[in-house]
Amino acid sequence: MSKQEPKSEIEESNRMWASASFVGVLIIIGLPLWWKTTEVYRVALPYDKISSFSELPSIITSELTVLANDEQSASEIVGAIQKAFEGEDILKLKIKKTIISDDLHRTLESVADEQDAIEEVGAAFDLTQHNQFYVVQRRPLFQDVWLGGERVMFFRDTKAAPTLIQALKHWVYQTKVLSGARSSVADSARRTRFPPGAAYHVVLSVVHPKPDKLSVDFDAEEAVEDYIGSFVDELSVLHNFTLKSQWLYLLDFDFQAKEIKDKSEWGRHFAVRQERLHLLLTSLEERAATHVSELPTLNLALYAAPCHAAPLIIHDQRGQPVQSPVQAFMSPKWGGVVLASPGQAECQAPQPRWRPNVRVVMGTFISQLRKLLGIADTPSIPGGFLEPLRSVTPRRWEVDSLLRLRTVEQLTSAERTLQSLAQLLGEISNIVINDEVGASINSAVDSIQEASEVMSQGHLVEAYRVSLKAHTAAETAFMEPSLLALLYFPDDQKYAIYIPLFLPIMFPVILSLKNLFLWFRGKTVQKEKTE
Amino acid sequence: MTCLLLKFMVIITTVSNVLGDDFKEEIFIKPLPPTHLYSYFQFVTLVNSEKSFAHSHLSPRSLGEIISRFQVDELHLTLTEGQWRHKQWGYPVIDAAPGAELYAWFSQEVTDIDDQWRKLSATLSGLFCASLNFIDNFNTVTPQMALWPTGPVKGNTNVTSLLRYASLPREIVCTENLTPWKKLLPCESSRGFSALLNSRMIHNTNYHSIGVHVRNVCASKDCTETLLEIKQTVALVYDYKIINSYDWSFRKLFGQGLPGACPLSSASTIYVDITSNDTQPFKLTPPPDRIVLSQRGGSDTKLAVYDIKADGQMVNIGVKQDTKEKLQLTVPPPLHFNRYVLGYGKEFGGIVTDLVNNYWTAIDVVLLENAPWWLPIQLSSLRINGEAESKLVKSMFYSPGRSRQKPYHLELLIKLPPRSTTTITIDFEFVFLKWQEYPPDANHGFYIGSALISANLPTAKNYTSIPINGITYDSVINASKPWYPAVFRTNGAMVSLPTPDFSMPYNVICLACTVVALAFGPLHNICTKELVLKPVGTPVSLTQKLLNLFKRKKD
């Protein structure tokens, strides 16, 4: 009898250990296995940092040096500028006040030309630093304020202060455009210019519909390399440009231009309605194959009108011809088109051959390119004189302004992208976040924080580079196609897959847990008892 | 008038020479007795590749950008519908496999060729609106012996490792592909020979194939300078029944006459093969500008040549047959082949390739079999004329495939005995795919691509290809060589894979899991419970109580 009892105890302990092994395999190995193999792989994201973007300072600091003849006018000017700019929430001016040295004063008074004056100032101060500007007083000035291509503005005296402030606000710092870059609704400047990027392609397409009737003598490669090349060289701190050119022959596009008799050398002109112009772009897009390029492309098209349809004049919405030496139009975020027509003399020659005026054509393109890249128009200010552009290169302070604009734009866009992405990823738990996306987002967040700091310290070029990195990383994360991998697998179907196998198996195991628990407790109580 | 015309031509040529590119267009028409007509269009642009493709004149900028971005040395892309019947029709100028076929040699500086290959096929897919983005590692092979570059190659380079080849037999070619192809031409489709390529007419043929071939050619004798040749080709085979008469003309074939040549081309020429005029006389209108007799490798060809001007005059070349009843026997070419699938049922099968050598000497051919990963071929079942170890095989390369990773790649260098038929058989078995890997119409079948047969033919009979160092079609004239290289594509085949029931995923899961759980219950009970005697009459279970309830209600 006594032999049987321990035997039955042994048997019972065997049974309990068997039950425990089932529990062990199914629950201790099975549950983590299930969790690991069916989880949606999601890398942890810094949601808190992303939601705190609005608290980051986003102010660009810029240095302004005021050089006046005496202390009093200097303080007056500085005070006026400070008062005018204190309401700005994007731009903060660090104003330095200096009295012009006697030598420089004498030279500035004596020199006749403004260009020489700038050279003198340039000899005294370093004009090549980005994000710096000099406001210098110079008595012999015809207008209140004079602004050229360098980072120097001349003003006559303290009475010119309001004009000076207007010039600073609307020409040099372009505060309206800057705040437009940060607003949620795109202003007209933002609608026109190309979205920010590290590099662009510039393609000059020469459209020549009738190569057999007229021969066009135009070296597209040279024109592009010379004119556009010199222009974009100045902007190399901002973007990388690749210059290309192509010829599009036999492009059939009917302008539906009406022939109108007039008093020009031809005796007639063909009126192209403004509403039909954008249809030309469709034909151009078909042939130009811009989608093959991996970078955004700025298209510049030169349309050489054939002899039988020359000259082409654009008529605006009221039906009036556009009075301009060059007929051209621009399409926001696409590029620009110049409609060039040969003269009557060239067309009437036995072998018509026409050489377009390269300077005029490329000049038009450059002006279109300026707008497309973000260099905004300068309104006219009474009392202020803005020296017109003499060459294709942009003005120095325009490049600075562009740097500021793009930095703010890139930072804002990166912040917005990350915020919407974080909201999307937070709400929908089905989206896979793989390592690359996580790394991009983290890098973007770090770059945004660094950019805000550097921006507020005034290192403009570095701020631009870091904000470009942030923008690129945020866009990469947002456009990643692997985010959609598991989006459409609903939860209830998952249960339909698990239940057939795991329910009948788990059921007896879970029921046996109670017995197991009681037995273990009984065993420990017994052990305590025997001890 | 001619003086004016001449001056036109001079000006155009000087302009194009100044700007560096040269564009030529050609048509070659050859009747394929007894009932077919072959027309071959070729548009060649020669680009000075010293400058990069940033500034293009006549060459298409998009293609140039692709070539320079992916560092491609040589590229061949064809989109074909229909099968070329080598036995009846002889050899085409450029042969193409049905469906889409893409192969390219990359430059030596490329570090990750597979990655570039994927990107190249994806970009080309976007450019031509063809589904080339399905090209990936699991359907790409690197032919070891069958394909060689046709452009100059620097010595001591291992070109084979730089080559990738893929074929998608399921692709169809239609207007969507022709339109972007036409946009690559400098004259697009309003002038020149490309105006004849009316999609409604040319896709209504027995065989149509459009292709893009980019390669380097030597500019000088010692080949220190190279030009880039971009060649766009269209090959069409018409059945006379399609045009409802034995007399063909441009109007009947293409729906319109030829509206003059492209003003940008330096030469626009039409060649009509009138060799058969001796036996089956016909009248060719308008009369050709000149007639050229070409002797090539022992066969004579008479070509009628038309030089087309860019003056906008409509040209309609046509043929009127003199006799209506014809019985023409065709002489098969020296090498032709046939390929078919053996077996019944969806378990096992075999691929048979018959190679017929009609010539009096032996011909060496390379046969490339590219079986997809879902058609595992057994190399041990390879039989040449029924023998396992045949003396005809001079060299063999085999790379076994892996499921979902790489295809099966077999290359054989075979010496075909003169005047004989060689049969090559290999067995395969059918694979059961996961239910999500079947295409939408699973019972349509799966396409097996064509095999490549690469040969150096000793004779130029029925051979119409342009010699390797030739660029335009006139280099065919009197171009006798010791041998004539050719790469042929056999026909593809189709197999029907066994399909599971696609409506059953949850049912199958339930049933299979039930069986597994069936074992679990009893075994769990046996292991964790003990047998005891329970007296009958003990408290009834819940179900018994419910049944008793019902019983009482009945009473």
Add this chain to the structure above:
Amino acid sequence: MAILLKFFVAGLVRYWLIHLDYWQTIANRVEIATPLNSWKRLVEGVYLYDRNINPYDGDSFHESPIMLVFFHYLMKKVPYLLPLIFTVLDLLTAYLLYKTSKSFIRIFKESQEKHVSETADESKSMLLNDTQLDAASEYVLSVYLFNPYSVLNCAGMTTTVVQNLLVATSLWGASNGQRMLACVFVALATHQALYPVLLIVPIAILLADVNKGCNKCSYIRTLLVFVLCWGFLIYISAFIMDGSYQYVYNTYGFILTVPDLKPNIGLFWYFFTEMFEHFRLLFVCAFQINALALYVVPLTLRFKKEPVLLATVLIALSTIFRSYPCIGDVGFYLALLPMWKHLFTFMQQKFIVGCAFIITSALGPTVWHLWIYSGSANANFFFGVTLSFATAQIFLITDLLFAYIKREFTLKHGSSRQVDGKPAKLVLR
């Protein structure tokens, strides 16, 4: 004498079947040949190896390199003797099973003697005598020699013949107390098919029982010898393949990850054909745990005293739930069943199970032909037959185990089913 006649006839039947015109049909049938053991793939692997192409580059060959080299040698030197070799191997397996069953009977008799005192008096008549026990061995031999599953398996020249031989040898070695023999052969069998690793548990128990002495040391020694042998085999295989362990993906990796979904008599193929990609890994792991790890410990704890039954049940369960079963495996464990013919009286579902076996074995090829060749059925038919076959096997095993515990209870408590004079019934609680 009768035994020799049986051997002769069985050998003749197998040899004749191999030389039949229809041999290719037998060797290609999905029930007989799976991607793991088919003769066609072995020939392909040897062919590739002969021509210096790595057979593990593709995914047609899934045997271990040791088998590759062994069959390469055989096919090169004596290709005409191969049918004879397969027949002889199968006959050898039958002989080893005969000998094993004799040893098991001896062990059984001894344990029966030991526990005579525990049996109830009225059940003493249920104890087995010598004639009954000897007949069991005869039946084991006959079943293995003549059951159609093993005959067809040998006729198909599959490598399961080799595997059966290895498992039989290890069981024989264990029953005779030869540790080295048992462990080496179990390691070889594991290296070929992975699932025989479960047998190490009953073999350890058997060895401990036969070699009297300290049980725990015996277990540890057995385990150690097994692990060393297995590791050595893995190393030797890599050495054959020039030091690369790539073959592991094609052998163990193939068995564990089930990439090939060719139909067979198991449950995996259709389940994973229709499984969603996202859950595939979970269910592969679940099924492999079910086959390898779930039942070993509980069954061992329950049937510690009957290692032979444990071995039979483990072999049967691994056959039912493994990734690529074939009827050669089924034939093998069916041959082990006659040792338990004294349990047959307690089994309640013999008829159903028998009928199910016969019907599904006949129906399987029929619906396969209808699906693949006639095109008038679809995959569900074959799947249904496969499921029924698996269910029949499961019923067989569970019935056997129930019969065992019922007999055990009856031996201990007698055959009366009464509690305190009231009628009662046996339940599991």
